[in-house]
Amino acid sequence: MISRSQLFCVLLLSRLSAEIVFPQTGDFSIAGFASALSAEGICFLLALPVLLYSVGGRSVYGSIKSRSKVLGIISGSVSAVILLLMSLKTALYSAEFAQRTLLGGMSGAVMFVLVALFALYSAGKGAEGIARAGALILVAGAVITLVVVVADIPHIHVRELPGAELDDVFVRQVVERMMRCGEYLAFAALLPYVRPKEDSLGCGATGFLFALSSAAGTVLIMLFNIGVLGEFTASAEYPFIASAQLADIALFKRLDGFLGAIWSLAAAMRCALLLFSAYAVVRVVFERKKKTERRSI
Amino acid sequence: MRRTVAILLMLIMCTVCTGCADITELGDRAIIQLAAIDHEDGQYRLSALLFSAGGSGGTIDATKSNVIKVTGSGKTLGEAVKQLSLTDGKDIYMSESKLLVFGSGFEDADIISVLNMLYRDMRCSLNTPICCAERAELLTDMEFTEGMTSAEKPYSMILNAYLTGVSPYTTLLDVLADDMGGRKTLIPSFAEGKNGSGMTTDKDGRTVVLDGARLIVDGKLGIHADNEETSGFMLLSEGSDGMPLNYMLDEGELTCEAYNIKVEQDDKGYPQIEASFRTRTGQKLTEEQEQQARKELDSMARAGLSLWREAQ
Incomplete structure (x- = not known):
C-alpha cells in the first residue's frame, strides 16, 4: 500500500517529466499558454x-465492474490500452531525449531498450517500489531544477508575448498536450493501492491537488523558458534543457547534464508508472471473484 | 535468477552508458577555444584555436599559449569543420568555445544559418559570446601572451568593455532570439591595433582592439559604429548600469560616473536621459561639475542616436 503523499509525488513527477522530456510543440505567443491551460482544463x-468518485476512496474500475461486468471490462481495457500506448510513447521520447541531450554517440534503439527494461523492472516492483523511487527522484529533480532556476536568474527578462490566432495550430497543440496527461488514468488505477485513512476526502483531495500542481508546474516551466530564451523558445527542441545550458554557478557549469540525467530517469519512472497502472486496471477488471463455499452447519 | 539478471543489466548499462562503447578520449578531441569564420569567394574558412596542454600533450603550462591554430575551408561550414578535423586528426568539440568571430563576407552570407548549425550540430553553447572583425582570422593569428590560452584575451576585452558600459556583450542566444523576434543585434567589433607591446608575441606590438560594434540586420552584418557611437547606443538602450565620463573644467580634466541611467522617449520620439552622477570614489559632484558631466552624457547620447534609431 502507498500513502497519499507518495501518490501525489509520483503523479507530479510523471507530469513534470513529460513537460520537460517531450519535444516542444508550443510557440512564443499567448496561444502557447492558452493551449497548455486549455489542455490542462479539458483533462481536468x-x-x-473520477476525482469526485475517488473522494470516497473507492476503486473506480472495480465499482464500474460491480454494476456492469461488460462496461467494466470495456472501460478497463480501453484505459489499459491508452496507458500502454502512453508508456510506449514516453519510452520512445525519453530514449530520444537522453540520446540527444546526454549520450550523443549512443544508438537510440539501445537507449529505448534500456528505458523499456528499466520500466519493466520498476513496474515489477509494484506500487510501493514505484512510489518510493518516484518520491526520491522528485526530490532530486526539484533540487537540481531549483539550482538551475536560481543560476538562470540573471538571464531571465520580462518579455511581451505577441498575441496569436486560435487556429488549427492551436487545436493541434491542445490535442498534443492532452496526450501527455495520462496521470489521471494512472490516478484512477492506483486508487486501490492507496492506504485507507479515516478521513474519506483523502484520495480526492490528492487528485485535486495534483490537478492544481500540474497546471501550475506547466505554466511555471513555460514562463521560465520564455523568460530565459525569449523568441528562441519556439525554436528550441527541449527549451528547459536549452535554458539550463546558460546556468553557471562557480565551478558548476553545464548544469544541463545533471538536469538531463535526472529528468531522463524521471521519464523512465513515468514509463514504469503507466505500465504498472495498465497492469493494475487489467487486474481489477479481469479478476475473478473467489467462489465462497457454502457449508451447512 | 533475479540477482543474475540485475547484475547482467548493470554490467550492460555500465559498458553502454558510461561511454565504454564508442569511446572518444579527451585527448582525441579538438577542444575549440575560439572559432573565427570568414566567407570569401563562396567558401567558408574556419580558423580555430584548439586547446593543447603545453603544446605537447603534457601538463598545462601557463607561460605558453597552450593553443594551436588550425584552419579548414569548404563550400559549407560543415565541410570546413570536416577539413579542420582531418587536418588536426581529432574529433571537433565546440561546446567549450569562448568566442565566435564572424569576419569578411558576412555582409552577404547568412550568419543565422551558421549559428543554427553551430548550435544544433556542433553543440555550441547558447551563451557563447559573438563578435566580428574585418577579417576574423586576425584573432586567431594573434598569439596573446596573457591568459591560460590566447583565446581568453579577446573574451576578457569584450567582458571588460561590457562591464564598463561602453560595448555590447552578445551571445549566440541573443542573436538567434533577436532574429526570430525580427530585431537587430549589435555585436562588438575588433580591428587591428598597434599599441599592445608585450600583449602578443609580435615584436612590433601588433594586437587587436575593440573598434566599436556592428549591427546584424536580417542575418547579415550591417553598419559599423565606432566606439563613441557604440557607447552612445549602450546608453540609449539602457544596456549599461553605469557609464564612466570624462569632462573638462577650469581645474583640468575630471572623471565621474553616471549611474541610475533611465531613458524615455518624448512625444517626438527623441530619447530623454535621466541619470545621477558621482565621482569615481563615490562622492557627490558640485553643481558646476554635474552640469558639465550632464553635457558630456548628452553629447555621448547624441553620438549613438543614429545607431539607436537604426536598431529600432
Whole structure:
C-alpha cells in the first residue's frame, strides 16, 4: 500500500517529466499558454467524475465492474490500452531525449531498450517500489531544477508575448498536450493501492491537488523558458534543457547534464508508472471473484 | 535468477552508458577555444584555436599559449569543420568555445544559418559570446601572451568593455532570439591595433582592439559604429548600469560616473536621459561639475542616436 503523499509525488513527477522530456510543440505567443491551460482544463474536466468518485476512496474500475461486468471490462481495457500506448510513447521520447541531450554517440534503439527494461523492472516492483523511487527522484529533480532556476536568474527578462490566432495550430497543440496527461488514468488505477485513512476526502483531495500542481508546474516551466530564451523558445527542441545550458554557478557549469540525467530517469519512472497502472486496471477488471463455499452447519 | 539478471543489466548499462562503447578520449578531441569564420569567394574558412596542454600533450603550462591554430575551408561550414578535423586528426568539440568571430563576407552570407548549425550540430553553447572583425582570422593569428590560452584575451576585452558600459556583450542566444523576434543585434567589433607591446608575441606590438560594434540586420552584418557611437547606443538602450565620463573644467580634466541611467522617449520620439552622477570614489559632484558631466552624457547620447534609431 502507498500513502497519499507518495501518490501525489509520483503523479507530479510523471507530469513534470513529460513537460520537460517531450519535444516542444508550443510557440512564443499567448496561444502557447492558452493551449497548455486549455489542455490542462479539458483533462481536468474529463477526469472530474473520477476525482469526485475517488473522494470516497473507492476503486473506480472495480465499482464500474460491480454494476456492469461488460462496461467494466470495456472501460478497463480501453484505459489499459491508452496507458500502454502512453508508456510506449514516453519510452520512445525519453530514449530520444537522453540520446540527444546526454549520450550523443549512443544508438537510440539501445537507449529505448534500456528505458523499456528499466520500466519493466520498476513496474515489477509494484506500487510501493514505484512510489518510493518516484518520491526520491522528485526530490532530486526539484533540487537540481531549483539550482538551475536560481543560476538562470540573471538571464531571465520580462518579455511581451505577441498575441496569436486560435487556429488549427492551436487545436493541434491542445490535442498534443492532452496526450501527455495520462496521470489521471494512472490516478484512477492506483486508487486501490492507496492506504485507507479515516478521513474519506483523502484520495480526492490528492487528485485535486495534483490537478492544481500540474497546471501550475506547466505554466511555471513555460514562463521560465520564455523568460530565459525569449523568441528562441519556439525554436528550441527541449527549451528547459536549452535554458539550463546558460546556468553557471562557480565551478558548476553545464548544469544541463545533471538536469538531463535526472529528468531522463524521471521519464523512465513515468514509463514504469503507466505500465504498472495498465497492469493494475487489467487486474481489477479481469479478476475473478473467489467462489465462497457454502457449508451447512 | 533475479540477482543474475540485475547484475547482467548493470554490467550492460555500465559498458553502454558510461561511454565504454564508442569511446572518444579527451585527448582525441579538438577542444575549440575560439572559432573565427570568414566567407570569401563562396567558401567558408574556419580558423580555430584548439586547446593543447603545453603544446605537447603534457601538463598545462601557463607561460605558453597552450593553443594551436588550425584552419579548414569548404563550400559549407560543415565541410570546413570536416577539413579542420582531418587536418588536426581529432574529433571537433565546440561546446567549450569562448568566442565566435564572424569576419569578411558576412555582409552577404547568412550568419543565422551558421549559428543554427553551430548550435544544433556542433553543440555550441547558447551563451557563447559573438563578435566580428574585418577579417576574423586576425584573432586567431594573434598569439596573446596573457591568459591560460590566447583565446581568453579577446573574451576578457569584450567582458571588460561590457562591464564598463561602453560595448555590447552578445551571445549566440541573443542573436538567434533577436532574429526570430525580427530585431537587430549589435555585436562588438575588433580591428587591428598597434599599441599592445608585450600583449602578443609580435615584436612590433601588433594586437587587436575593440573598434566599436556592428549591427546584424536580417542575418547579415550591417553598419559599423565606432566606439563613441557604440557607447552612445549602450546608453540609449539602457544596456549599461553605469557609464564612466570624462569632462573638462577650469581645474583640468575630471572623471565621474553616471549611474541610475533611465531613458524615455518624448512625444517626438527623441530619447530623454535621466541619470545621477558621482565621482569615481563615490562622492557627490558640485553643481558646476554635474552640469558639465550632464553635457558630456548628452553629447555621448547624441553620438549613438543614429545607431539607436537604426536598431529600432
